[in-house]
Amino acid sequence: MIYEVFARRSHDEELKHVGSVNAADDDLAKAYAWTLYDEESWVEMCVVPRDSVIPITPHGRIPLWGN
């Protein structure tokens, strides 16, 4: 399953998309996101299953951010 990874460097910064990971479950997605995208000292990081993303644009197709 593909998970999209979001993070922010400081509390006053917006959460931004930093990449995606392929993982069998939420636990692995968390571990992979943290170890793959460790280039910054994030104050917040979260993952969202790509299947949970609801497209709005007419031909909104996933993937939205690559992969």
Place this chain on the structure above:
Amino acid sequence: MVQTEFESLEGMSEACARGLGNLLWALADTKLLLGYHYGEWTFGTPALEAAVANCSLSQTELGHVRLLHAVLKKHWGEDPELLIERRPAAEFANVTFLDQLVEDWAAYVAANAVVDLAATRVLHTLQGSAFKPIRMSVDKMLDEERHHLHHGRGWFRSLAARSDGAKRLAEATRDALRAVAVWLGPADDAGDRALVAARVKAASNADLFAALTQDLTALAREAGLPLEPARPSSFGGWDARTRRMDARGPADEIVFHLRGSANELFKLS
């Protein structure tokens, strides 16, 4: 009056000081071997993400070894270089499951999901320790260990769900859990009792093992994997320093690589 907090070993009973030194030594050795095996598994993983994760897991374990060695040096006078470079293999106090090469991914998952978890549970018991110097380092280590636990649990579930992986995982998990039971030691270990009595440690190793078994059993049940009881019937010959029932240690090949013996000539003096 009973002392409630220790800045150093001063004022601590001899049994407590010895028990704590042994525990930190065992934690450092287990993390050293975990770091080695995670590093070995930077290649050959079933998923590229797992390779990157292992590289990171290895780094954090080796960082924790440095933290623990610093405490052992300052308060017990242990020489970190000597602990790795000169100590006979039979004096290593790591969980014996890590003594040999981790031969397949199921064994790797057992090391991650069982052995790493056990070491982390020991750290949890030191979180509010009356021994202040260790308390300062534990929070940082536990924060990093969260990702190790996610990785272990995730792969445990993944392998358990596969018909070709479940049987081997059950075997490896049983072996790892038995080795952890020995490493944590007998319920009547005087050093462990002294640590709990002095509130240096929040729970006994026997209680810790019971909780660990309960959690792993729940994880295995959820994944449809049978998990056998692992506590040995006897702790005959158990040594509080090495936490082993025999005088073995990590394989020569592993100790050779840990020490960087092949590059002895190039070491900085």
